[in-house]
Amino acid sequence: MVPDQQAALDFYCDLFGWQGEIGPPETGGYSVCLLKGKPVAGIMKAMNPDGTVPDPMPPTAWTTYLATDSLDSTLKTVADAGGTVVMGAQDVMELGRMAVVADPTGAVFGLWQAGTFDGAGIVNEHGALIWNELNTGDTAAATQFYGAVLPLTAAPTEMPGAEGYIELKVGGRAIGGMMDLAALPPGVPPHWMPYFAVDDVDSVQAAAVRAGGSVLAPAFDMAAGRMAVLTDPQGGGFSVINATTPEQPE
Structure with missing residues (x-):
């Protein structure tokens, strides 16, 4: 938006x-x-x-959307689990139904019940979404909330060098992550962060700056690969990453 x-x-x-x-x-x-x-x-x-x-x-922001088979029942569970409905259920023609909610820690996200439109058609390659990350001030409360409203489980990652990081899984498959806001600069509110896959983090970072964007965290190496945290010229935050995993060797 x-x-x-x-x-x-x-x-x-x-x-x-x-x-x-x-x-x-x-x-x-x-x-x-x-x-x-x-x-x-x-x-x-x-x-x-x-x-x-x-x-x-x-503020300009990317919104992470999580899929649900039944929007109405999920919205009821959101309220019961301590979340807030920011925008109630809306039909989007024949494409599907959507709503926007906030978890008990204040992080806003969308819900999508697919009709004719399932969602992202490409993931995990250059220019496409590869990861979504919840940054929250209360990982225990967030774990309880998301596990109550969706079939998500949270567990510490087993990736060496990423101690303390929490993975969110569906059916045993990691689909996102969660980390404590204490690792970020003071004043950053709870939020979901989209990660886009790129072949060359440093060149994309430079291109974003040339186009009027800003760098929040310059390109650095970490357990999952090389990444940077950027904003677009209107202030929307996002991350880019060249992921290195056992399934995608460097």
Whole structure:
């Protein structure tokens, strides 16, 4: 969600090789960004539910969406587990149903019940989503909440060099991570962070800066590979990573 949708499209299309344009009025102008002809992300101008421009404009942010088989039952569980419904269930034509909620620690995320649109068509390759990470001030409360509302389990990672990091799993498969806000600069609020896979972290970091973006954490090596934390020119935060795992040897 951004103040200037076209500027965001220009930035991310140039940075990741996406294709995208402002959508038709019946979708509120929503832009589905494509890579190799398949959907990888969405960008929309920030607006109120009635179509008016917010005042003040909310901060630019990426929203992580988690899939659910039943949006209505999941929303009930969100409230029962101490979360907050930020935007209630909405039908998106025949594509699916969505809602936006916050966990008890304050991190906002979306829920998606697929209709004709399943979600990302490409993952885990250059220019596509590879990971989602929850940064929270209370990992115990977050573990309890997400386990209650979705079939997610949390457990410390077994990756050497990443002690203290928590993996979120579905059916035994790691699909995201969680870490304590204490590892980040003071004042950073709870949030979900998207990671995009890139072939060369340093060159993407440099390209983002040339295009008006900023660097929050310069490229560095860590247990899962080489990564950097960046913002786009409108302040939206995201990470890029060249992942090195046993399944993807360096």
